[in-house]
Amino acid sequence: MILVENLKVTFKTPSTDIEALGGVSFRVEAGEICAVIGPSGCGKSTLLYVLAGLLAGFEGKAVVNGEPVKRGRRKTALILQDYGLLPWRNVFENAALGLELRGLPRSEQVAKVAPILDELGLREMQRLYPAQLSGGQRQRVAIARVLALNPDLLLMDEPFSSLDALTRETLQDNVLEIWRRTGCTVVLVTHSIEEATFLGRQVVVLSPRPGQVVATCKNAGAGETSWRRDPQFHKVCSFLREQLAGGTG
Amino acid sequence: MMRRWISTIIAVLVLLVFWMILAAVIDKPALPQPFKAFAVFFRELPGLLWRHLLVSTYRVLAGIALAVLTAVPFGLYMGRNAGADRFAAPLVYLVYPIPKIVLLPVIMVLLGLGDSAKIFLITLVLFFQVLIPVRDSSRHVPRALVDSVTSLGAGKWAIYRHVIWPSVLPEVLTALRVASGTAIAVLFFAETIACQEGLGYYLMDAWTRYAYEEMFAGIIAMGLLGFAIYTVLEFLEHRLCAWKYV
Ligand SMILES: Nc1ncnc2c1ncn2[C@@H]1O[C@H](COP(=O)(O)OP(=O)(O)OP(=O)(O)O)[C@@H](O)[C@H]1O
Numbered sequence A: 001m002i003l004v005e006n007l008k009v010t011f012k013t014p015s016t017d018i019e020a021l022g023g024v025s026f027r028v029e030a031g032e033i034c035a036v037i038g039p040s041g042c043g044k045s046t047l048l049y050v051l052a053g054l055l056a057g058f059e060g061k062a063v064v065n066g067e068p069v070k071r072g073r074r075k076t077a078l079i080l081q082d083y084g085l086l087p088w089r090n091v092f093e094n095a096a097l098g099l100e101l102r103g104l105p106r107s108e109q110v111a112k113v114a115p116i117l118d119e120l121g122l123r124e125m126q127r128l129y130p131a132q133l134s135g136g137q138r139q140r141v142a143i144a145r146v147l148a149l150n151p152d153l154l155l156m157d158e159p160f161s162s163l164d165a166l167t168r169e170t171l172q173d174n175v176l177e178i179w180r181r182t183g184c185t186v187v188l189v190t191h192s193i194e195e196a197t198f199l200g201r202q203v204v205v206l207s208p209r210p211g212q213v214v215a216t217c218k219n220a221g222a223g224e225t226s227w228r229r230d231p232q233f234h235k236v237c238s239f240l241r242e243q244l245a246g247g248t249g
Numbered sequence B: 001m002m003r004r005w006i007s008t009i010i011a012v013l014v015l016l017v018f019w020m021i022l023a024a025v026i027d028k029p030a031l032p033q034p035f036k037a038f039a040v041f042f043r044e045l046p047g048l049l050w051r052h053l054l055v056s057t058y059r060v061l062a063g064i065a066l067a068v069l070t071a072v073p074f075g076l077y078m079g080r081n082a083g084a085d086r087f088a089a090p091l092v093y094l095v096y097p098i099p100k101i102v103l104l105p106v107i108m109v110l111l112g113l114g115d116s117a118k119i120f121l122i123t124l125v126l127f128f129q130v131l132i133p134v135r136d137s138s139r140h141v142p143r144a145l146v147d148s149v150t151s152l153g154a155g156k157w158a159i160y161r162h163v164i165w166p167s168v169l170p171e172v173l174t175a176l177r178v179a180s181g182t183a184i185a186v187l188f189f190a191e192t193i194a195c196q197e198g199l200g201y202y203l204m205d206a207w208t209r210y211a212y213e214e215m216f217a218g219i220i221a222m223g224l225l226g227f228a229i230y231t232v233l234e235f236l237e238h239r240l241c242a243w244k245y246v
């Protein structure tokens, strides 16, 4: 599904050139969940932007579903940490935005969005504005908004990092449910070792900037909600922690 | 809503009391007592004053409308295109500080003595007062917001329509609220020169005849015009930017 080969991104600024990604290679099979973890500033967001087709100036190869990444691929969904929602649209209007942009009439928007809002427990909040929601509810709206478009690739950039531990775990469970139900491919960027271990059936560890792959770990236990309480879970966390430390040292 | 009405009425009463005291202290025909001015205002309103008020209202509203219609697209474009901004910004900053009123003679030569010259002058003044906040606020729309809506399938136009414009709209209304006072002041000036219609003319005409009570009736009309515009803009802001007041 995703093939990244020797991906390099350099930002040109007036003073210097900043090398964000220094040759990253990995692949994610269709229907898998991949977590990308690495120290702050190592280029994780940059990597997602490339995969989302929002950043054009890169070297190397980035292929989604057999085609080079491009802007406006309709089955790619992107969820960012903040800012995702439009403050002047209520929950329903935000969730239906993608459908509206595709020209669907209102009745079809309702038909598609209503069950998704139900599933995510947002039914009662349809008329509220983002400012009236908690952080967790807002992120759920962002998820609803992309689910309405039936994506086959879900890209998430530290989606839960500003949430408290309990809310974060509930949302992680939501992601698992969605993943299992839709069978979409998921790439999740995080700086939380626990989150990477819990969700990533494959974990890509990046080095400090310029980001390079330090390790790619299979993590077959992930994909079940019970994995969080498995004794093995903590072993994987420790292993990833060592990998990250090695990359730093 | 009720409370707003009450506080407005109290504010008007305070102003009237202040006016009464001042008029009593000064005790000259140049500052008549408010009840006299209001008596003339209500006597004149059904006739001539109403006509002048309508003419002035039309000019101010047309000027505001034209300024919004021209400044908003320009401002959005400058804010979102660094190249265009580099070219246009020096022009804007060169012309912005020039008091546009000094251009009135030129404008009158070009557009004549009728409505269009006055409307154009108001448009010119307001253009910059709307352009600059629109440009600045459209430039500061968070990139992540644009990116995430782009990833939902929005093209350039859809981004303007669904992201940039709604986030700039409150700034437009605020700018207009601030500028509406300026607009009326500019209009007054324009209407005092070679003009036979409008509140500015009515006021100056009363002044030259030393008809101070009529003059103050004109001032009351002008104040009400400003207040009405302000109220409408505030209403629009609550209506169109409801999300800001939740
Ligand atoms: N538009 C840009 N112009 C210049 N430099 C940039 C730009 N975007 C990112 N960078 C630089 O590229 C590097 C990688 O940025 P990126 O946002 O991808 O890091 P990250 O791994 O997501 O960090 P974090 O975990 O803090 O979110 C950083 O050093 C950053 O300063």
Ligand SMILES: [Mg+2]
Residues within 6 Å of the ligand: A044, A045, A046, A157
């Ligand atoms: Mg980041």
